[in-house]
Amino acid sequence: MSRINYDAMSDAELKQYFLKHRGDRTAFEAYLDRLNRRPRRIIASLSDPDFDDKVQAAIRQKLEASGNSSAQQSNTLRFPTD
Structure with a gap:
């Protein structure tokens, strides 16, 4: 099985990937990490x-x-x- 490169995905692509693969904990963590890196207004x-x-x-x-x-x-x- 090939490893997924979440960093190569755009925000929208990562979100769509996670929504289609909800059991992929690594994708979920990558998505949350990306959200948490954004500055908060x-x-x-x-x-x-x-x-x-x-x-x-x-x-x-x-x-x-x-x-x-x-x-x-x-x-x-x-x-x-x-």
Whole structure:
């Protein structure tokens, strides 16, 4: 059996490979390692008075950037306010 080179795969290819081969623990670990290497963007702190607005704006941006047809649904997203 030939060894799979996960490093040679693009992010999308690795994700698709893992989704088709869910029992491949090494592929899963390679996928998680790749995700964890990405820089994390802090949208807002919990004490930020505009927390809800910033989170909703970030969700809308993500939906629009992905070209997902569910971008229309982002207008109906509501988060509980306490």
